[in-house]
Amino acid sequence: MTDPRPALIGMTHNDLLALCEQAGVKSVHADTLRAHIFRRGNQNVRDISDIPHEFYRFLEEHTCRLEPALSAAQQSEDGTGKFLLRMADGREIETVLIPGKGRLTQCISTQVGCAVGCTFCLTAVGGLIRNLDTAEMIAQILTAQTYAREKHGEMKFGEETSTGQRPRNLVLMGMGEPLHNYNAVARFIRIVTDPAGMAFSPRRVTVSTAGYVPGIMRMTDDNLPCNLALSLNATDDKTRNRIMPINRRWPIAEVLEATQRFARGSNKRILIEYVMLADINDSDADAHRLLFLLKNIPCTINLLPFNHFSGSEFQRPDNTRVDSFAKIVSHAGKVVIVRESRGRDISAACGQLRSESQQRKTSITSTAAT
Numbered sequence: 117m118t119d120p121r122p123a124l125i126g127m128t129h130n131d132l133l134a135l136c137e138q139a140g141v142k143s144v145h146a147d148t149l150r151a152h153i154f155r156r157g158n159q160n161v162r163d164i165s166d167i168p169h170e171f172y173r174f175l176e177e178h179t180c181r182l183e184p185a186l187s188a189a190q191q192s193e194d195g196t197g198k199f200l201l202r203m204a205d206g207r208e209i210e211t212v213l214i215p216g217k218g219r220l221t222q223c224i225s226t227q228v229g230c231a232v233g234c235t236f237c238l239t240a241v242g243g244l245i246r247n248l249d250t251a252e253m254i255a256q257i258l259t260a261q262t263y264a265r266e267k268h269g270e271m272k273f274g275e276e277t278s279t280g281q282r283p284r285n286l287v288l289m290g291m292g293e294p295l296h297n298y299n300a301v302a303r304f305i306r307i308v309t310d311p312a313g314m315a316f317s318p319r320r321v322t323v324s325t326a327g328y329v330p331g332i333m334r335m336t337d338d339n340l341p342c343n344l345a346l347s348l349n350a351t352d353d354k355t356r357n358r359i360m361p362i363n364r365r366w367p368i369a370e371v372l373e374a375t376q377r378f379a380r381g382s383n384k385r386i387l388i389e390y391v392m393l394a395d396i397n398d399s400d401a402d403a404h405r406l407l408f409l410l411k412n413i414p415c416t417i418n419l420l421p422f423n424h425f426s427g428s429e430f431q432r433p434d435n436t437r438v439d440s441f442a443k444i445v446s447h448a449g450k451v452v453i454v455r456e457s458r459g460r461d462i463s464a465a466c467g468q469l470r471s472e473s474q475q476r477k478t479s480i481t482s483t484a485a486t
């Protein structure tokens with residue numbers, strides 16, 4: 117059953133100030149609340165020692181905590197942690213913690229399902245169910261953090277993690293097209309980058325899109341404090357139309373123009389994501405076309421050899437093909453990184469853990485938090 121009261125963790129500093137005004141208490145208590153909720157990650161207002169008594173009562177009456185249930189948690193041999201969270205209405209979404217050299221990255225979902233329909237994506241199979249609200253996105257950070265740090269101390273993310281169990285990077289690349297849920301995502305970005313709150317550096321927060329041009333334009337006009345990742349995945353419109361139907365509405369030239377505009381005159385980073393599908397988009401000719409398309413766009417290119425899942429028509433290219441593609445791109449002076457899908461020994465494809473959960477609803481709680 118969903119609580120009609122707004123969740124505190126979905127509130128910006130301005131919202132917290134408005135709450136203070138409504139409750140008739142000093143605005144300085146908004147700062148105390150912000151530090152308690154977002155810096156300490158504690159939603160229990162009774163743990164705050166220095167706010168007026170009537171404000172506790174007001175907060176308890178007019179706001180709620182949002183603590184999604186953890187339906188499943190898995191950790192792979194490479195340290196990747198995958199969490200399946202059940203929201204108040206019973207819908208499940210995934211979030212992933214990915215360790216790297218000296219940093220921990222969290223991948224955030226923005227929707228339950230997705231309407232974009234990329235043919236290589238498992239999340240696309242069930243279509244869009246609903247948008248997540250801002251609080252449900254923030255809850256992914258708090259839940260994974262709490263689980264990893266306190267409830268299951270054995271779940272470590274490797275010595276290479278300099279920031280302990282707290283992620284330093286956020287990527288909105290989980291389930292959903294973030295820019296189809298723009299308002300909630302923009303509010304999320306403002307909350308996580310608030311220097312007096314969660315204080316993620318805008319340089320370490322990245323929104324990924326399949327190429328929803330009106331959303332990219334809005335991000336640019338709003339000067340949203342984050343980077344942009346474009347999931348490109350093809351070098352000609354015919355191939356991209358086939359694997360990403362959104363391309364029929366916003367073809368490659370249009371989406372690249374919007375991407376270039378986003379970065380122009382700013383120090384924001386552009387990432388180009390390129391899922392490599394055997395015999396579809398992985399030829400040397402594709403690598404050369406990719407270079408041509410990106411010649412005026414300063415960017416990092418992430419090559420992601422496809423992670424096969426049961427029922428998919430696509431295959432992963434072999435390593436020689438991936439190497440050849442990467443060499444052509446890097447010899448031309450572009451920064452290219454081959455990113456193997458993390459957690460290959462667990463349900464690593466985006467949407468896979470949720471899909472498995474739906475298939476065996478009754479048995480998945482074996483690793484659930486209690």
Ligand code: SF4
Nearest residue numbers: 230233234237240292
């Ligand atoms: S790849 Fe991303 S945008 Fe495309 S269907 Fe999957 S979740 Fe949606």
